[in-house]
Amino acid sequence: MNRRHFALGALSALSASRVMGANERVRMGLIGSGGRGREDWGTFLKEPDFEPVAVCDVYAPFLAKGIAMTNDRAKPFTDFRRLLEQKDIDAVIVGTPDHWHALMTVAACEAGKDVYCEKPLSLTVTDGRKMLDVARKHNRVVQTGSQQRSGSHYAAAVKLIQDGGIGEVHRIQCGYQRNIFPGLKATEMANGKMTGFDYEMWLGPAPKRPFDPFRCIYNFRWFWDYSGGQMTNWGAHHLDIARWITGAPAASTVAGFGGRYALTDGGETPDVQQVTYQFPKVVVTWTVSEVAEGAKGVTLDVYGTKGSMTLTRGGFQVTPEKVGAGKEKTPAMEALSMKGNDLNAAHARNFLDCVKSRKRPNADVEEGHRSAVMCHLGNISTRLGRSITWDAAKEQAVGDAEANAMLTRPYRGPWKLA
Numbered sequence: 001m002n003r004r005h006f007a008l009g010a011l012s013a014l015s016a017s018r019v020m021g022a023n024e025r026v027r028m029g030l031i032g033s034g035g036r037g038r039e040d041w042g043t044f045l046k047e048p049d050f051e052p053v054a055v056c057d058v059y060a061p062f063l064a065k066g067i068a069m070t071n072d073r074a075k076p077f078t079d080f081r082r083l084l085e086q087k088d089i090d091a092v093i094v095g096t097p098d099h100w101h102a103l104m105t106v107a108a109c110e111a112g113k114d115v116y117c118e119k120p121l122s123l124t125v126t127d128g129r130k131m132l133d134v135a136r137k138h139n140r141v142v143q144t145g146s147q148q149r150s151g152s153h154y155a156a157a158v159k160l161i162q163d164g165g166i167g168e169v170h171r172i173q174c175g176y177q178r179n180i181f182p183g184l185k186a187t188e189m190a191n192g193k194m195t196g197f198d199y200e201m202w203l204g205p206a207p208k209r210p211f212d213p214f215r216c217i218y219n220f221r222w223f224w225d226y227s228g229g230q231m232t233n234w235g236a237h238h239l240d241i242a243r244w245i246t247g248a249p250a251a252s253t254v255a256g257f258g259g260r261y262a263l264t265d266g267g268e269t270p271d272v273q274q275v276t277y278q279f280p281k282v283v284v285t286w287t288v289s290e291v292a293e294g295a296k297g298v299t300l301d302v303y304g305t306k307g308s309m310t311l312t313r314g315g316f317q318v319t320p321e322k323v324g325a326g327k328e329k330t331p332a333m334e335a336l337s338m339k340g341n342d343l344n345a346a347h348a349r350n351f352l353d354c355v356k357s358r359k360r361p362n363a364d365v366e367e368g369h370r371s372a373v374m375c376h377l378g379n380i381s382t383r384l385g386r387s388i389t390w391d392a393a394k395e396q397a398v399g400d401a402e403a404n405a406m407l408t409r410p411y412r413g414p415w416k417l418a
């Protein structure tokens with residue numbers, strides 16, 4: 001990494017910290033023009049005060065797609081450091097795999113850019129802490145790509161629950177269950193050839209491995225070097241909402257179970273996983289199944305003494321509890337429901353508004369960090385086969401050196417987190 005270059009970037013940053021006028025355009029770059037990056041790009045492109053300036057990717061076909069979406073208005077880059085040097089960029093989207101999130105977010109903050117970083121915010125607990133510290137140090141707006149945080153029905157649900165609207169809540173159950181048995185296949189470069197692909201720059205700080213297309217585009221999720229499986233993929237969404245409902249920064253105890261039992265596609269992360277989190281007077285459970293969908297696929301259920309709420313991206317429904325004895329049982333509350341809004345549009349809008357006003361965004365980096373910690377601890381407990389007592393203030397496992405060693409990962413040189 002060229003540190004001198006980042007120091008120069010930091011100078012240009014100062015101008016971007018001012019409050020912008022309502023009609024001013026926010027000039028943005030996209031780093032990682034893959035599946036989600038392009039989805040984000042398309043969402044931002046619909047906003048009237050958005051200006052697409054640059055796209056960076058290390059896979060030529062995806063770079064071309066990101067540029068084409070702007071009618072060739074945006075400049076192409078293959079090295080994100082060059083993109084971050086551009087003085088006409090106010091903010092970037094980080095849509096790369098998880099192992100790049102910290103390095104790119106920190107570099108962008110140091111170069112004076114605001115950041116919309118996809119979820120899960122981090123690959124490790126220490127990376128997330130660094131992202132939070134650097135964002136605060138440089139007074140940057142950093143939005144985590146947890147779009148539910150901008151959902152009007154999610155905000156209404158959290159308020160209803162926290163106001164006691166469904167009674168006392170002591171249990172939240174969430175999960176992601178589907179059947180992909182016996183496994184997935186490479187979605188790109190399936191012929192094993194790296195056509196238009198800079199593999200070294202894709203790997204970056206991750207360990208050197210022989211090229212295998214299945215480890216790269218999209219399926220990086222199932223390898224520990226780059227991500228954390230369904231736990232950090234969908235778990236980052238659902239556990240973020242569960243933690244939001246509890247109002248607590250972290251669980252005090254985490255116990256995870258499971259493994260990769262049935263899938264034979266070469267991935268590493270669990271295909272069956274169950275994690276239990278102890279929050280103050282609330283037990284949160286997270287269930288993953290990649291090998292059987294069962295009756296309910298994606299779930300987030302909040303159990304209250306007066307009613308139970310089912311929350312999805314489409315809306316929420318509250319089913320009243322029946323209370324009383326025998327035939328005399330009556331509903332403890334009215335049935336309630338609410339439809340959802342366009343989460344992606346609302347989340348992008350919130351980011352642009354915050355870039356202009358310098359306010360904290362809905363899924364501020366601190367929330368993203370804390371929810372990613374929840375996912376990382378679930379995986380660490382599962383991999384160690386024992387529960388973890390978590391000291392949230394110190395961000396350390398109590399009396400467990402092995403667990404604490406897993407809160408961080410070495411960066412492969414020359415990459416290092418500043």
Ligand SMILES: NC(=O)c1ccc[n+]([C@@H]2O[C@H](COP(=O)([O-])OP(=O)(O)OC[C@H]3O[C@@H](n4cnc5c(N)ncnc54)[C@H](O)[C@@H]3O)[C@@H](O)[C@H]2O)c1
Nearest residue numbers: 032034035036057058059062095096118119201202217218
């Ligand atoms: N918020 C959501 O609902 C949501 C949905 C899907 C994915 N995501 C997140 O988005 C991220 C990307 O996932 P995806 O499914 O789009 O993966 P993907 O593999 O389709 O896209 C990642 C892109 O990043 C590029 N890339 C890798 N290293 C790079 C580098 N050094 N410089 C520039 N580009 C680089 C890859 O070439 C690829 O085009 C993940 O963190 C994932 O969790 C979020």
